[in-house]
Every structure is written in C-alpha cells, then in structure tokens.
Amino acid sequence: MALPSGIFNQSYGQDMAIVRTRTQWVILLVFLAFLFTCPIYFNDQWLTIITIIGITVISVHGLNILTGYCGQISLGHAGFMAVGGFASAVLSAKLGWSFWAALPAAALMAGMVGLIFGLPSLRVKGFYLILASVAAYFIIIWIIVQLYDVTGGIFGLAAPRPEIFGFVIKSKASWFYLVMIIACLATFFARNIIRTRVGRAFIAIRDNERAAEVMGINIWVYKLLAFFIGCVFAGVAGSLLVHYYAWATVDQFPFMDSIWYLGMLIVGGMGSTTGAILGAVSLKLLDELVIIVGPMLAETFPAIAAQAAASLGLMMHGLVIIVFLIFEPRGLVHRWHMIKAYYQLWPFSH
Amino acid sequence: MTFFLQLVISGFALGMVYALIAIGFVIIFKCSKAFNIAQGHFVMLGGYIGFTFLVTFGLPIWAALLLAIAVAIIMGLFIERLTLRPLVGQPILAVIMMTIALATVFEGLATLIWGGEYKTYHGVLPTINIQLGDLSIPSETSIGLIVSIIVVTILMLFFRYTKSGLAMRATAEDEQVAQSAGIRVTTVYALSWVIACIVGVIGGIILGGVSGVMIPLANVGLKALAVILLGGLDSIGGAIVAGIILGVSENVAAGYLDPLLPGGGGLANVFPFIIILIVLIFRPHGLFGLAEIERI
Numbered sequence: 001m002a003l004p005s006g007i008f009n010q011s012y013g014q015d016m017a018i019v020r021t022r023t024q025w026v027i028l029l030v031f032l033a034f035l036f037t038c039p040i041y042f043n044d045q046w047l048t049i050i051t052i053i054g055i056t057v058i059s060v061h062g063l064n065i066l067t068g069y070c071g072q073i074s075l076g077h078a079g080f081m082a083v084g085g086f087a088s089a090v091l092s093a094k095l096g097w098s099f100w101a102a103l104p105a106a107a108l109m110a111g112m113v114g115l116i117f118g119l120p121s122l123r124v125k126g127f128y129l130i131l132a133s134v135a136a137y138f139i140i141i142w143i144i145v146q147l148y149d150v151t152g153g154i155f156g157l158a159a160p161r162p163e164i165f166g167f168v169i170k171s172k173a174s175w176f177y178l179v180m181i182i183a184c185l186a187t188f189f190a191r192n193i194i195r196t197r198v199g200r201a202f203i204a205i206r207d208n209e210r211a212a213e214v215m216g217i218n219i220w221v222y223k224l225l226a227f228f229i230g231c232v233f234a235g236v237a238g239s240l241l242v243h244y245y246a247w248a249t250v251d252q253f254p255f256m257d258s259i260w261y262l263g264m265l266i267v268g269g270m271g272s273t274t275g276a277i278l279g280a281v282s283l284k285l286l287d288e289l290v291i292i293v294g295p296m297l298a299e300t301f302p303a304i305a306a307q308a309a310a311s312l313g314l315m316m317h318g319l320v321i322i323v324f325l326i327f328e329p330r331g332l333v334h335r336w337h338m339i340k341a342y343y344q345l346w347p348f349s350h
Numbered sequence: 351m352t353f354f355l356q357l358v359i360s361g362f363a364l365g366m367v368y369a370l371i372a373i374g375f376v377i378i379f380k381c382s383k384a385f386n387i388a389q390g391h392f393v394m395l396g397g398y399i400g401f402t403f404l405v406t407f408g409l410p411i412w413a414a415l416l417l418a419i420a421v422a423i424i425m426g427l428f429i430e431r432l433t434l435r436p437l438v439g440q441p442i443l444a445v446i447m448m449t450i451a452l453a454t455v456f457e458g459l460a461t462l463i464w465g466g467e468y469k470t471y472h473g474v475l476p477t478i479n480i481q482l483g484d485l486s487i488p489s490e491t492s493i494g495l496i497v498s499i500i501v502v503t504i505l506m507l508f509f510r511y512t513k514s515g516l517a518m519r520a521t522a523e524d525e526q527v528a529q530s531a532g533i534r535v536t537t538v539y540a541l542s543w544v545i546a547c548i549v550g551v552i553g554g555i556i557l558g559g560v561s562g563v564m565i566p567l568a569n570v571g572l573k574a575l576a577v578i579l580l581g582g583l584d585s586i587g588g589a590i591v592a593g594i595i596l597g598v599s600e601n602v603a604a605g606y607l608d609p610l611l612p613g614g615g616g617l618a619n620v621f622p623f624i625i626i627l628i629v630l631i632f633r634p635h636g637l638f639g640l641a642e643i644e645r646i
Contacts, residue, residue, distance in 0.1 A: 073443050120627065124634050126442050127385050127583075131575055132630050135623035142620040146611055259450055266447055310466070314458035321451035325444050326436045 004344045018191060035180060039173040047172040049288055054179040055240050056264070056280045061190040061273065062233025063261050068271035069194055070226035071206030072121050073130050075258045077234055079137035082253035084110035084235025085242035086144055086151050089159035092243075094150070099162030103239050110235025111228045113140065118227030122220055125209075137258060141250050156249030159242045175244055182240065186233060191273045193229065202226055206271075263321045269331025278332045283320070290316055357605040358598050359487055363561075365597025366494030367393075370553035371574040372581060372589035373501065374546035380522045380584050381542035384434060384445045388453040390571015391460075392547055396422070396554020397563025398460055401469040404555075415555065422551040426544035434543070435536065453571075460565060470562030497556050498590055501549060505586060514541060522584070576622035579629050582639020592637060596622060 004023075009015040019025050039047060063077050088106035091097040097105070117136035121129050144151050151157060162169045162178070169178055193199050201222045204212035213219050242248040260283060268279020290313040298308045328335065374389045399421055403414035433452060437444050460466060480487040509515040520528040521538045529535050557563060577596050581588030604618035611617065629636065 067443075073446075120630050124630055127446065128579075128630055128634055130446060131579060131626050134572065134575065135626040135630075138620050138623040139627070142616065145616065256454075259454075262443075262447060263451070266444075308462065311458040311461035314454045314461065318451040318453075318455035318458065321447060322433055322455070325440075325448050325451070326433070329440060329444060 016195070032184075035184075036177070038180075039176055044172045047176050049284070051172070051176050051179045051244065052241075053281055053284045054176075054183040055237050055244070056261075056284055057183050057277050058186045058240070059234050059237035060261055060264050060268075060276045060280045061186050062230040062237070064265055064271070064273065064276040065190060065193060065202070065233070066226050066230030067262065068265055068276070069199065069206060070202040070223065070230075072118070072223060072226055073126075073262070074133040074227075074230070075130055075262065076117065076133035076135075076137035076140070077230075077261050078253040078255060078257040079140035080110045080114050080231040080234035081238030081241065081257075082144060082250060083113045083140060083231075084238030085159075085248050085252065086238075087235070088239035089157055089242050089248035090150055092160050093157055099160070099243060100164075103236065106239040107232045107235035110238065111232040114227040114231025114234070115224055118224050121223050121227065133258075137255055141253070144250055151248075154250060156247055156251075159246055159248050161246060162243055179240055179244070182236065186236065187273060187277065190233070190276070194273070198222065198225060203271075260317065263317065265331075266321060266329070267324050267331060269333030272331070272333045274336070275331050275333035278336070282332065283317070286316060286320060287313065353605070354602070357601045361598035361601030362594060363494060363597070364601060365577075365594040366498055367553075367557060367570060367593075368574045368577040368597055369498050369590045369593030370494070370501075370549065370557070371571055372577045372593055373498070373505070373586055374549040374553075375574070375578050376581075376584060376586050376589050377505070377549070378542050378546045379578075380586075381518050382434075382521075382539045385442070385449065386546065387446060387449040387571065387575075388456060389546065389550060390567065390569065390574060391453045391456040392422075392425075392550025393554040393557065393571070394460060394563055394565065394567045395425075395456055396551030397558035397567065398464045398469060398554070399551060400555035400558045401464070401471060401563070404471050405469075415552070418551050418555060419548055422547040423544050425551075426547035427540055429547070430540045430543040434539070457565060466565045468562055468564040469558065471559055493556060493559075497552070501552070502586055502590060505545070505549075514538075518542060573622040576626045576629075578636075579626055580636055582636030585636070585638035588636060588638030596625060599625075 003009070004021060007021060009020075014020065019028055038050060042050065059077065059081055062080075063074065067073050084106040087109040088099075088102045091102040091105055092099055117132065117140075120132040124132065145153050147153075167174075169175060194202070201212070201217045204215065204217055205219060205222055205226075209219060238253070241252060245252065264279035264283045265276060266279070267283055268277065269275025294308060294312050297312060301308065324331065371389050371393055374392060375386050378384055378386045378389075396418065399418050400414060403409050403417050404411065407414075409417070429452065433448055434445070437448055480492060509519055517528070517533045518538050518541065520531065520533055521535055525535055528538075554563060557567070574593075577589060577592045580596060581590075581592030600618055600621040603621055608617050
C-alpha cells in the first residue's frame with residue numbers, strides 16, 4: 001500500500017501496521033463510531049438493509065480468501081452458507097444448543113463440507129473446478145432437502161432467537177449490533193490472515209501453482225486450508241442469516257446468490273479486503289435501488305408493469321458486472337486507490 | 351419392462367435437448383477457448399423468438415426460420431464484439447462471469463418482452479409420432495434426433511470443406527500460428543459465436559414447437575454442463591453421445607430411485623451434478639475430449 005507523501009517506514013512495527021498514520025486512525029475511529037451509532041440515525045427498514053449487507057460482507061470475505069487470494073473459483077458459496085445455516089438451526093432447535101455454541105459449530109461444519117468439496121481442486125482447476133463447485137451447490141441443497149426428518153425438507157425449520165444473559169436478540173437494533181460486531185471481527189481476521197505465512201502461500205498458489213510448489217509450499221494443505229477458511233466464513237454468514245429470519249429454508253440460499261457473491265468480488269476488486277466490502281455494499285445497495293425504482297418504472301409504463309420490476313433487477317445486475325469486466329476489471333478498489341494516490345501526492349503527482 | 355423402455359425413450363428426448371445446448375458450447379470452446387454458460391439462454395431466446403415470428407406475426411415456418419437465423423447472426427455479432435472482444439487476454443474467470451452476466455441479462459429480457467410465461471406452438475411444426483407396440487415415441491425424440499444429426503452433419507461438412515471452417519480449426523489448434531498465417535482470428539471468434547447463436551436459436555424453435563419454452567429451460571443449460579464435460583469439451587460428436595447417455599441414465603435413475611428416497615426424490619435435478627463430480631475425479635477430459643498436457 002502506498003504511503004502518504006513524506007511518510008516513511010522506519011521500523012518493522014511501522015512496516016507491518018495496518019493503520020499507519022494518525023489521520024488513518026482518526027478516520028477509522030470516526031467510521032466505527034458512526035457505524036455503531038447507526039440505529040440512532042436510521043429507521044428499521046434501513047437497519048434491516050444494513051444488517052443484511054453485514055451478513056453478505058462476512059460471506060464475501062470468505063469467498064475473497066478462497067477466490068481472490070487463493071485463486072480457487074467457487075460458484076457454490078451459497079451452498080456452504082446453507083450448510084452453516086441448517087447446521088446452526090438444527091443444533092439450536094432440535095438439540096437445544098445455545099446460539100453461541102451453535103454458531104461456531106455451524107462454521108466448523110461448513111468448513112468440513114468445504115474440505116470435502118475442495119478435494120477436486122487438487123486434481124482440476126479453472127473451468128473444471130467451477131463445474132465441481134456448481135455440482136457441490138446442487139448436491140448440498142439436494143441432500144438438505146432429502147434429510148426430511150432432520151432439516152424439515154423444503155419447508156425448513158424454525159431457528160430460535162439468540163439470547164445473551166437473558167436478553168433475547170430480537171429487535172432490529174440488537175441484530176444490527178450483533179451482525180456488525182461479527183462483521184468487524186470477520187474483516188479484521190480476513191485482513192490479517194492474508195498477512196500471515198498462510199496468506200502469502202495462498203497468493204503464491206494463485207499466481208503460479210507450480211512455482212509455489214517449487215518454493216516448498218504444500219499445495220494440498222494450503223488449497224484445502226483456503227477452502228476450509230472460506231467456508232467457515234460462509235458458515236458464520238449462513239448461521240446469522242437463518243437466525244435473523246428465525247427460519248431456515250433452502251430458498252434463502254439460491255444459486256444466483258453464489259453468482260452475485262462472485263459479482264461483488266468483481267465489482268469491488270478481487271484479492272482485496274476493502275474490495276470485498278465495497279462490492280458487497282454497492283451491489284446490495286443496487287438491489288435496494290431496484291426495489292425502489294421498479295414500481296416507479298411500472299407506473300410509467302403500465303403495459304409492462306408486471307414484468308418490469310422482476311426483469312429490471314436481473315438486467316441491472318448483469319449489466320453492472322458486464323460494465324465492470326470491460327471497463328474496470330480491477331474493481332472499485334482500484335479506482336479508490338487511484339483517487340487516493342491523486343490527493344496524497346497532489347500537487348507533485350510525478 | 352415397458353416402464354423401463356418408456357423411461358429410456360423420454361430420457362432420449364431430454365438427451366437431445368442437452369445435446370443441442372452442448373453443441374453450441376463446444377463450437378465456441380473449440381475456437382476461442384471461451385466457456386459459454388449462456389448457451390442454454392440462447393436456446394430459450396430462440397424458442398421465444400420463434401413464438402413471436404410464428405404465432406404473433408403468423409409467418410410461415412420457412413420465413414420464421416430465416417428471420418430467426420438473421421436475428422441470431424446479429425445477436426452473435428453483437429455479443430462477441432461488445433462483450434467478449436474486450437476480454438481477450440483476461441483470466442478465465444472474467445470470461446465465465448461475462449457469460450453468466452449475459453445469461454442474467456437475457457433472462458431479464460425474456461421476462462420483460464415475453465413475460466417469462468410458458469409458450470408453445472404445437473401444430474406449427476411437423477410432428478412424427480411413432481407407435482411401437484405399447485410404446486409411443488414422442489415427436490420430441492424423433493425430431494430432436496433428426497435435427498441434431500442434421501446440424502452436426504452440416505457443421506462437420508462446414509469444418510472440413512470450407513475455408514472458414516479450416517480457419518476455425520486452425521484457430522482452435524493454435525491462435526498465434528493461425529494469426530501469422532494470415533487468418534483474422536477476431537473474425538473467427540465472431541463466426542464461432544454466430545454459429546453457436548444459430549444452433550441455439552434453431553434448437554429453441556424446435557423445442558418450442560414440440561414441448562414449449564419457458565424461463566427455467568435456461569437452467570437446463572447448467573445441467574447440460576455435465577453433458578459437455580462427459581462428452582469432452584472439444585468434441586461435437588461427443589456432445590450428442592453424452593447427451594443421450596446422460597438424458598437416459600438420469601431418467602432411469604430418477605424413475606427407479608425417486609420413490610425410495612425420503613425427501614420426495616427430485617434425483618433428476620441433481621443427477622447431472624453427481625455425474626460432473628464422478629467425471630472430474632476419474633476422467634476430467636471426458637469420453638472423447640483431448641487430454642490436456644500442462645507445461646510450465
């Protein structure tokens with residue numbers, strides 16, 4: 001990351017710091033303060049949207065580690081979320097576990113399933129791996145539906161509200177805090193995993209698998225580890241989603257979601273924690289825009305009223321991804337870095 | 351025994367749909383090494399375009415077919431020029447996401463223009479119903495088989511005996527060598543998309559005539575990926591054989607195993623994906639595909 005003009009790293013600590021200058025600390029703290037006072041400024045409708053965005057961010061962080069950093073493309077992410085969601089719902093509803101035990105258990109479970117479906121990645125890559133992940137999604141959903149006695153099949157099952165010291169997390173504001181705390185932790189972990197030995201191994205595998213192997217990176221271990229970590233994030237997100245709606249069904253994890261998660265990575269910028277957040281936020285906000293604009297469009301053109309709203313969402317998503325692929329394949333985060341470089345170096349840009 | 355044969359025959363019909371999608375996919379992959387997830391959507395759009403020309407405009411079948419082919423040519427040229435040409439040299443994920451994005455745009459378009467409803471136009475196309483003892487062979491099967499064989503024959507003749515076909519084969523072999531021999535590779539790419547669009551649209555019209563089209567038909571495109579993988583990504587003949595194998599085995603497996611499963615079955619929806627995993631583990635280059643040797 002480029003430093004502001006005139007600032008140089010003089011020690012190892014400074015070199016490793018994520019938040020380097022005082023200005024960055026101020027910006028971070030102001031942002032966090034703003035984030036955690038959101039329930040004061042926003043009504044319940046917006047809190048719902050922001051909570052869902054938070055859950056999406058957690059999931060996209062997982063996909064970013066798997067696809068953006070380790071280069072293993074997965075179109076089955078919604079399937080792994082479903083594993084986490086159903087594991088958590090079954091553990092807390094049928095076995096009476098508390099949410100705080102069910103959440104890590106669900107994450108672990110999703111990670112384990114991720115390991116199983118990560119096995120083909122040891123043999124195939126590229127398009128073949130994508131096919132394997134598509135297959136993984138459909139097989140996972142099918143198995144969940146078949147386990148009628150445990151998961152309630154296509155009807156799903158109720159997921160109890162989490163409880164902390166007798167306080168039931170039920171209101172929009174309390175859910176907002178729960179999700180935001182976990183999302184911030186997830187961001188922190190995602191940012192730091194990449195700076196460790198493991199993260200550097202992921203990047204080496206992404207850039208050149210053979211070269212990484214020659215350098216002594218155990219491809220088997222690290223690829224499976226990437227699947228495990230990515231799916232743990234998905235499991236946490238799935239568990240939160242299910243408990244947020246207080247009901248778990250397979251309809252909450254449609255196949256298109258896996259595609260949109262990859263789309264978010266493309267829009268935001270692959271292989272960047274900031275990019276994952278930017279992508280998730282911008283595509284989810286686009287969704288909301290479509291929900292607002294759709295009925296307005298239907299009013300203007302009554303002839304196509306019924307279809308307009310449904311088709312608008314699909315076409316918007318598709319077009320946004322097309323535009324980004326053609327004009328900015330490195331995503332929003334690249335734009336952001338360019339803007340930053342411009343004002344940091346101003347007026348001596350060369 | 352009759353039950354089994356009936357399952358096999360309806361599986362054949364399904365297999366022909368798979369094969370039609372798979373052929374278009376293979377053509378594009380052979381020439382430009384691009385993976386076209388939207389091929390199922392071409393078929394769906396073809397069905398709807400056929401509906402517009404045949405029913406809404408009331409055109410005779412030959413005029414509708416010619417117009418639909420014209421639309422397909424324009425569509426193929428636009429898709430290649432506007433969305434895929436800028437991606438030359440980009441990683442594989444970019445191309446795949448582009449075709450997925452195209453697929454969603456098509457789905458949106460179909461919803462907007464045709465309302466995403468089930469459309470069919472029975473009686474416009476000729477039907478061939480064959481009765482063999484207790485068994486009736488539906489016209490999906492016979493027409494689908496005939497058309498696929500005709501399409502594949504034309505394509506094989508085209509690849510073998512025309513100059514453009516030779517150029518396409520050369521490009522498939524080695525892009526840079528083809529370029530240095532004076533072949534315009536961009537034209538070849540455009541041509542491959544045009545052909546894939548035409549195959550998809552014709553398939554869609556036939557499918558609309560015999561069994562109807564609707565939006566979920568496009569999702570058959572996802573299941574057809576299993577066919578493509580089984581047949582080998584670069585083998586047109588393999589696409590047909592694998593289409594039939596998969597359609598029949600899916601139908602037979604679902605017919606016999608569904609009643610035994612606790613959650614109400616639905617094995618047909620997941621069977622192709624189980625095949626995908628098995629093929630990936632044991633024979634990643636498919637039955638008839640070329641094994642890929644990776645060099646450093």
